[in-house]
Amino acid sequence: MNFIIKKDILLENLNNTSKAISSKNLIPILSGIKFELKEDGLYLYASDTDVTIRTFIDKSKITEIKELGSIVIGGKYIVDIVRKLPDTDIKFEVIDGYKMLISTDNTEFNLNGINPSEFPDLDLEMTKEPIILNTEIFKTIINQTYFATSQNESRPLLTGINFIISNNKLEVMATDSYRLSKKEITLDTNIENDINVVIPAKNLVELSKMMVDDDILEIHLFNNKVLFKYKNIIFLSRLLSGDYPATAKIIPTEFMINITCDFSTFFDMIDRASLLTSDKDKNIIKLELTTENLIVSSNSPEIGKVEEKIKMPSEKSIKISFSSKYMLEAIKSFNQDTITICMNDDSSPIVIKSSKEQTLIQLVLPIKTY
8 A cells, every 4th residue: 555645634534533443442453543545545444343433535635546455553643643744745655564654755654554354344334215414403413412311331221312213203312310301303304114213422422523514414224223424424333222211201291380581691590509519419509489589599518508589570489409510501502592491399300491492302300408
């Protein structure tokens, strides 16, 4: 293999491909990036068995191709080397079997490579009728739901985001059993067979970071994996197995109390009250609605107490406690001027909505204080 390519073109694709390399992987071949130079261009592969990424650089973007071939090079080293080389053409040449010579006018690296035949065979075949989404819509879906997933691997299903498709309706949900995010989207076409899958949230977040332009995303679903195609990137993720909890059933549809308030005002009240809370106490704050005021407060015996108050006449009253961290993340996802806080009593879920964002619902469970 022997070719010359501009640094910026290669580095962009190496950065994307390297996202599939796990620092925890103990299998040497899976810590590398496979270079495969073919007639049509350069293919870069990386996989950690959980995620596989392939990027492609068309031959028109390669300065010069002298000899086709393939090799696997340590992912961490090749990315760091290319990143720190001058902004110029870089020459890559495989010599003496499985060694890669990387050079510019004044710099030369000689890296030990691995036989590419040891790299796992990757099935990147696509379906004939993918689900099509705009990338900006996809990124919005992930941004408005991923934070509600669990970080606890003891319940692996809750570390994923649930995608349910029926006809032309896409329903996306995430929960860690203490809160819930639900987003609904109308697709441009009907999907013949109903779909219900759970995709690891961390994989979806990494994919969304790669989407720098407003473009088309193809989603190809299989029994145990999902393949995404975005521009010159193929992103393959495993699916989480099991039945996702029927969390939509816990979302109330009728409420005794509906508080519509300015987003910034309410967010700032919660944010300031949270200053005197701690993780060990679950960041608990109290919301109280009286006939005249909306009051947000927190009280920590070790730190002190704070109270925020705004005028808000109401025929109903309530005292309810919840995690300030969960509430802040929930209301921030709307990015709207006004939001509505919906409640029934101090033991039922708190639902956050917005009249301008009717496809999104956030739910936070109250916390009992004694």
